Amino acid sequence: MPHLKTEEMIMNMGPQHPSTHGVLRLELVTDGEVVKSITPHIGYLHRCFEKHGEELTYPMIIPFTDRLDYLASMNNNHAFNLAVEKLLNLEVPRKVEFIRVIVAELQRIASHLVAIGTFGADIGAVTPFLWTFRDREVILNLFENLTGARMLYNYMWPGGVARDFPKGFREEIGAFITYFRPKIRDLNNLLTGNHIFISRTAHVGVLPADVAVNYNCTGPVLRGSGVKWDLRKNDPYSIYPEFEFDIPVGQGTMGTLGDTWDRYYIRCQEMEQSLNIIEQALAKFPVEDATDVQAAVPRRIKPPAGEVYARAENPRGELGFYIISDGGTKPFRVRAKSPCFVNLAVLPALGKGIMVSDIVAILGSIDIVLGEVDR
Amino acid sequence: MKPSEIVDLLKQQEFGDKILSFEENTFQPGIQINPLWIEDIFYFLRDDDRLAFDSLSCLSGVDYGAGKELGVVYHLFSMKHNHWLVVKVKLDRESPHVPTVEHIYKAANWHERETFDMYGIVFDFHPDLRKILLPDDWEGYPLRKDYQVQELYHGIKVPF
Numbered sequence: 001m002p003h004l005k006t007e008e009m010i011m012n013m014g015p016q017h018p019s020t021h022g023v024l025r026l027e028l029v030t031d032g033e034v035v036k037s038i039t040p041h042i043g044y045l046h047r048c049f050e051k052h053g054e055e056l057t058y059p060m061i062i063p064f065t066d067r068l069d070y071l072a073s074m075n076n077n078h079a080f081n082l083a084v085e086k087l088l089n090l091e092v093p094r095k096v097e098f099i100r101v102i103v104a105e106l107q108r109i110a111s112h113l114v115a116i117g118t119f120g121a122d123i124g125a126v127t128p129f130l131w132t133f134r135d136r137e138v139i140l141n142l143f144e145n146l147t148g149a150r151m152l153y154n155y156m157w158p159g160g161v162a163r164d165f166p167k168g169f170r171e172e173i174g175a176f177i178t179y180f181r182p183k184i185r186d187l188n189n190l191l192t193g194n195h196i197f198i199s200r201t202a203h204v205g206v207l208p209a210d211v212a213v214n215y216n217c218t219g220p221v222l223r224g225s226g227v228k229w230d231l232r233k234n235d236p237y238s239i240y241p242e243f244e245f246d247i248p249v250g251q252g253t254m255g256t257l258g259d260t261w262d263r264y265y266i267r268c269q270e271m272e273q274s275l276n277i278i279e280q281a282l283a284k285f286p287v288e289d290a291t292d293v294q295a296a297v298p299r300r301i302k303p304p305a306g307e308v309y310a311r312a313e314n315p316r317g318e319l320g321f322y323i324i325s326d327g328g329t330k331p332f333r334v335r336a337k338s339p340c341f342v343n344l345a346v347l348p349a350l351g352k353g354i355m356v357s358d359i360v361a362i363l364g365s366i367d368i369v370l371g372e373v374d375r
Numbered sequence: 376m377k378p379s380e381i382v383d384l385l386k387q388q389e390f391g392d393k394i395l396s397f398e399e400n401t402f403q404p405g406i407q408i409n410p411l412w413i414e415d416i417f418y419f420l421r422d423d424d425r426l427a428f429d430s431l432s433c434l435s436g437v438d439y440g441a442g443k444e445l446g447v448v449y450h451l452f453s454m455k456h457n458h459w460l461v462v463k464v465k466l467d468r469e470s471p472h473v474p475t476v477e478h479i480y481k482a483a484n485w486h487e488r489e490t491f492d493m494y495g496i497v498f499d500f501h502p503d504l505r506k507i508l509l510p511d512d513w514e515g516y517p518l519r520k521d522y523q524v525q526e527l528y529h530g531i532k533v534p535f
Contacts, residue, residue, distance in 0.1 A: 043508040050493070051517055086402060213454065216430045216482035229454060308402045309433060309450050309461070322435050322448070335435040345485040374508060 006032050011356075015044055019122045019360040022370025026347075026363075030356060038351035038359065040344060045374040053334030058084050058301040059157060061334065066152040068319075068336060069372040071114050074107035074143075075314040077156035082237055083310035083321040084158040087303035093296050095289045096160050097239045102173065102281050103146070103155065105274040109180070110139040111315035112267040112274075119264060119364035120191050123200050128191045135183050138176055145169065159296035170282055177275050184271055192268060201264060202255030205350045205362035209258065215346045218339050219317025220270070221366055224250040224263035231313035243280045245273040263365040302329050316340055316367060336375055340368040376458050378404035381426060390416055403450075405461030410473040413464060417479045420451060420460065427455040431476070434486035436494040441521040445471045445494055466496060475501040493518040 014025040023044035029036040049068065053061050065080045066073040078100055085092060092100075117132030140150045145166060147153040155162050191197055207217070209225040222229055230247040232240040248269035250262030305327040311320035317339025324333040343366050350362055376384075382397050385406075393412040398405055408416055420428040433450040449462040464473055475498040477484045487498040488507040495516040498504060506513065514525045524534050 043506075043510070046508045048517065054518075211481075213429050214481045216432065216480070227454075234454075234457065306401055311432070318432070320433050320450075322433055322450070324437065333435070333437055335433065337433040337435075341485060342482060345482070349481075 008036060013359065015041075019363065020370075021118060021363070021368055022373075024344075024368070024370055024373070026359065028356070028359070033355050033357075035351055035354050035356055035359065038348050040347055042341075042344070042370070042373050045370050047375065049336055049375040050334055053331055055330065057329045058303075058331065061331070062157065063152065063154045065336075066154060067371060068338060068375060069111075069314060069316060069340065069369045070151055071369055072107050072111040072315045073151060073153050074103045074155060075111075075312060076319060077153070078104050078238070079310065079312035079314065079319045080321050081156050081158050082312055083308055083323050084301065084303065086308045086310050087306060087323060087325055088158065088298065088301065090159045090296065090298070092159055093289075093291045093293070094239070095286050095291050096293055096296070098281055098285050099161050099165065099293065100156060101238055101240065101243075102278055102285075103143070103161075105277045105281075106139050106142065106173070106176075108274050108315045109271050110136045112271050113139075115267055115315070115367040116187070116191070116264070119367070120197070122360045122364040123197060125191055125194070125197060128187060131183070131187065131190070135180060138179065142169075142172060142176065145172075157294070157297050158301055159298060160294045162294075164293045170285060173278065174282060177279060181272075181275060184268065188268060192265060198254050198261060201261040201361055201365070202259055204255075204260045204358050205354070205365065206256045207258045207263075207346065207350060211349060212258070212346070215342065215349070217317070217343050217346055219314065219343070220263055220266040221317065221343045221346070223248065223266050224365075225258035226250050226252075226262075231311060231318060235311070237310075237312060240277075242284070243277045245276050248273065260361050260365040263367075267367075300329065302327070311337075314339055316369065316372070317343060319372075338372040338375060340370075340372040341375075344368050344373055376425065376456060378406075378458075378460060381458070381460055382406060384423075384425065385416070385419070388419060390419070403459055403461050405448075405463055407463045407465065410464040410466060413462075413476060414474050414479070416462070417449075417476050420462075421479055426453065426460075428453045428460060430454060431480035431482045431486075434483055434490065436490035436496055436518065438494060438518060438520045439465075441519075442468070444468055445496055445519075447473055447490060447496060449476070471496040472499055473497075474499050477501055492516075495519070 009030050011028045014020045015023045025041040027039040065076040068076050113132040113136040117129040120128035144150050147155045207225050209227050212222050212225045228247050228249050248266050254261045303325045307324040309322045311318050320337035322335040323331050326332040393409045394406050396407045420426050428451040430452050432452040435448045437446040444465045446465045451460045490496050492506045
């Protein structure tokens with residue numbers, strides 16, 4: 001109906017907008033309510049991580065990695081340490097690996113809770129937001145007990161972790177698992193099957209699998225499109241091969257494969273898988289092992305000249321660190337390949353011919369953290 | 376496939392003289408190629424069934440030191456065969472130009488913009504080569520080793 005075309009309007013969504021999850025500006029070209037094109041403008045939170053990295057020694061960079069994806073600091077620490085340990089050819093004690101996996105999976109649950117809660121709030125369901133933040137609080141309290149910080153931990157160091165589990169900490173995690181399992185069911189009852197929620201998310205923002213791979217989308221965005229790909233299984237690191245867990249993939253249950261609902265539901269399922277991993281890790285935990293968790297941390301970290309690209313499965317996808325060492329105590333080059341940056345790049349491709357209100361749903365389902373997009 | 380086998384395969388495809396060097400004894404073996412042939416090589420790497428490099432995992436700019444050349448490092452990964460290849464190009468510092476691979480891997484679009492922003496490397500034929508993280512009127516390329524920060528930005532003192 002070309003005669004119904006109205007005059008195009010350019011509209012700014014952001015930089016300050018509750019549904020952009022941070023400081024992000026989307027430049028929309030709209031024709032009435034229909035979006036013709038989306039141009040994201042990022043960089044408002046650029047903090048020169050890579051430039052800082054060249055000026056700092058390796059242990060000093062770890063607090064900076066906390067601040068990339070500030071909802072998943074433990075996972076960021078883990079990815080960075082994987083890279084440094086590869087460069088140093090450092091063997092990590094088995095007990096430390098268990099501690100790392102447990103806290104990384106707890107962090108994944110906490111991060112997914114924020115993703116699910118804010119996604120619901122974006123679409124107009126405020127109750128799940130309060131519920132998920134209530135449960136996340138339990139995890140943050142655990143982390144506060146463990147590290148002294150609630151969000152930015154500086155917990156994992158090359159070859160070790162900062163502190164051993166305090167007394168009774170494993171029992172507290174066990175209690176959290178018993179507490180949290182029914183909460184996932186409640187959340188599914190409240191949000192996942194909600195008729196209004198489904199009508200806002202099903203068939204919206206369909207991302208085909210080949211497009212997702214070509215854009216190198218990772219994490220729930222890729223798995224939502226039906227690609228069974230998880231670095232914990234497919235390119236294993238740490239002690240993940242010892243645990244049994246499934247990789248949930250999108251199936252188009254409520255609409256089309258790869259739609260917003262699929263991406264959302266992946267996160268709900270992944271929380272249960274994380275609980276399974278933690279349970280197994282607690283059961284296998286080397287209780288008798290009295291190794292000092294800092295024993296393997298080198299006094300002076302000075303990797304031989306070389307370069308490495310190491311990656312880990314973060315809640316939002318593949319976080320990679322490309323480090324070039326010239327043999328000094330500071331890296332010659334640190335590159336952080338952030339999953340949010342890459343996943344956000346697919347938004348212009350998804351946002352053609354959709355309604356303005358659907359942008360909020362799509363953006364929420366991609367689940368970006370602007371701290372990591374801008375670095 | 377092992378990196379040496381990948382390189383052999385590339386040599387069979389008459390890309391032999393476009394591969395300038397092959398580092399094998401590193402964590403992630405890589406090849407350095409002639410930047411002019413990057414499109415042909417990447418098309419082959421992506422579309423050949425034996426290689427099937429379907430994802431560009433990372434694209435980074437590198438400055439090898441003041442007065443030396445600049446570089447771009449592509450980390451290619453095949454989800455089908457689970458193998459890696461690191462491809463490097465080295466570029467003249469005065470006029471760094473390399474053809475874009477945006478039409479081969481869409482993931483390169485924003486990565487190339489970022490590399491342009493931080494290093495001033497120009498990706499020829501890129502559809503939308505604008506700065507991405509820094510303001511449009513920012514002077515200089517911050518991640519270059521010889522970068523001097525500008526004194527004032529819109530009347531605000533920059534170095535502190």
